[in-house]
Amino acid sequence: MPPSVPSDSAPSPAAPMSAPGSAARSGAPSRGYRVDPGWPVVTPRLALRPVAPDDAEAFFAWRSLPDVVRFMYQPPWDQETAKVKLRTWSSAPFEEAGDVLVLAVEADGDVIGETMLKWAAGPRQAEVGYALHPDVAGHGLATEAVRATLRLAFGSYGFHRVYARIDEENLPSVRVAQRLGMRQEARLVESDVRDGAWSTELVFALLDREHADRD
Numbered sequence: 727m728p729p730s731v732p733s734d735s736a737p738s739p740a741a742p743m744s745a746p747g748s749a750a751r752s753g754a755p756s757r758g759y760r761v762d763p764g765w766p767v768v769t770p771r772l773a774l775r776p777v778a779p780d781d782a783e784a785f786f787a788w789r790s791l792p793d794v795v796r797f798m799y800q801p802p803w804d805q806e807t808a809k810v811k812l813r814t815w816s817s818a819p820f821e822e823a824g825d826v827l828v829l830a831v832e833a834d835g836d837v838i839g840e841t842m843l844k845w846a847a848g849p850r851q852a853e854v855g856y857a858l859h860p861d862v863a864g865h866g867l868a869t870e871a872v873r874a875t876l877r878l879a880f881g882s883y884g885f886h887r888v889y890a891r892i893d894e895e896n897l898p899s900v901r902v903a904q905r906l907g908m909r910q911e912a913r914l915v916e917s918d919v920r921d922g923a924w925s926t927e928l929v930f931a932l933l934d935r936e937h938a939d940r941d
Contacts, residue, residue, distance in 0.1 A: 730797070730855050730892045730899040763882045766832070769874050772867065773832040774841065777815050781830050782808040784837035788859040797896045798857070799920055820883075823847045831858065831871045838862045841875040843883070850886035852879050856902070868902050876906065877941065880934045889931035893920065903930040907940045 766773035777785075786808035788794050795802050803811070820827040823845050831839040839858030846853050856872050879885045890908060892899045903910075908930035916924035 730857075730890050730896065730903070763878060767829075767874050767878065769870050771833060772870055772874070774829045774871065774874050774878075775832070777812055777828045777830045777840070779809070779813045779816050781816075781837055782812040784830070785812060785840065788839065788857060791860065794857060794860065796921060797893045797899070799918060820845065829875065831867075833862065833867065838867070839871060841871050843875065843879055843888075846889075848887070850884065852883070852885045852888050854879065854888050854890050856899070863898065868898070869905050872902055873906055876932065876937060880937045886934050887931055888937075889929055892928050892930065894926040894928055900928060900930075906932070907936065908932045 766775040782805070786803055786805055789803040789808060792802055815826065815828040818827075819825055820843070824847075825845045827843045829841045829843075830837045831841060839862070840856065842855040844853040844855070854872065854875055856868055856875070858868050858871070876888060879888045889911070890899075890903050892903060894900075894913070909932070910928055911931050912929040914927040914929065917927050918925050
């Protein structure tokens with residue numbers, strides 16, 4: 727499906743990991759490269775896990791498609807880019823603003839997409855992103871994958887607010903956010919450039935207490 731994916735940031739150096747339960751006590755998300763919820767995280771049809779270097783070929787399958795990456799505001803990947811990105815992501819920390827956690831989404835043992843959490847600058851906030859191969863679109867798999875990612879964000883990492891920035895023309899991704907109960911908080915008119923033309927972004931968000939009421 728057309729993606730909603732945060733921009734890739736250079737990972738920060740690793741730091742000592744704190745106990746996963748520290749988020750509620752300190753008012754900050756749990757810190758550490760991996761708060762282990764028991765990987766993989768399994769849903770009725772999917773399994774989510776941190777990416778590995780050998781996922782590069784699978785990620786190349788959709789990240790090389792112009793119709794997919796046009797909403798990522800970046801050019802299609804070549805195979806070397808896929809290898810470099812997956813090596814970087816698989817060893818990246820997730821403990822402070824700017825860090826990115828990328829998860830591979832598997833169905834029946836095949837990697838079919840990705841979800842992503844980017845640690846935002848605001849207190850206890852993260853940005854969520856997602857992209858699935860177009861061949862699996864139309865079956866609710868993106869909604870299922872993002873729902874599991876939100877559970878991780880709020881339950882394992884202790885974030886207070888998770889938001890998504892979605893191109894206004896990316897209707898499938900907009901519908902995913904709406905189905906998950908994320909409210910539209912903003913419409914940023916002509917806030918970025920896509921394909922040489924101004925584009926408008928929508929901002930959707932969900933709070934931890936709202937997620938608890940729905941989940």
